[in-house]
C-alpha cells in the first residue's frame with residue numbers, strides 16, 4: 001500500500017472542479033486519508049516546488065499556487081502514486097489524453113489544475129510537508145470489492 005499527495009490547485013478550485021476531481025479518485029477505488037483546504041503560504045509553496053527553484057517559470061508558479069485556496073488530499077491504495085499520476089495525466093493539458101483530468105479539463109501547462117506526487121520519496125516529502133499532523137487511519141470496508 002502506498003499513500004500519495006494530491007492537490008487541487010487554485011485554478012481547479014476557482015473553476016469549481018473540486019468535486020469532479022475528488023470523485024475520480026473515489027470512483028477509482030483509492031482511499032481518502034487526508035483532506036483540507038488552505039491558501040498556501042509562500043514558504044510551503046517554495047518548499048513544495050523546491051526542485052524547480054532554478055527554472056524560469058518558478059516565480060510565476062509560486063505566485064499562482066499561493067493566489068487562492070488549494071485542496072490538499074492524501075490518497076492510499078496499491079501503487080497509489082502511479083495510479084494517481086495516471087488519473088491526472090501529462091503536465092500539459094493540450095497534450096494530455098482524454099480521460100485524464102488534465103486531458104479532459106486543461107488547455108495549458110501552468111494552469112493544469114492538479115498536483116500528484118511523482119515517486120515514493122516525493123510522496124513522503126510532500127505528505128510530511130502538507131500533512132505534518134499526519135493522515136487518517138480507517139478501515140475502508142468497500143476496498144474488498146476493489147482488490148482480489
Ligand code: DAT
Nearest residue numbers: 052057061090091109110112114115116118
Ligand atoms: P507535474 O505537475 O506534471 O509533476 P512538473 O513537476 O514538471 O509537472 O512541474 C510542476 C508544475 O510546474 C507543473 O504542474 C506546472 C508548472 N510547470 C512545469 N513546467 C512548466 C513550464 N515549462 N512552464 C510553465 N509552468 C510549468
Ligand code: MG
Nearest residue numbers: 115116117118
Ligand atoms: Mg511534478
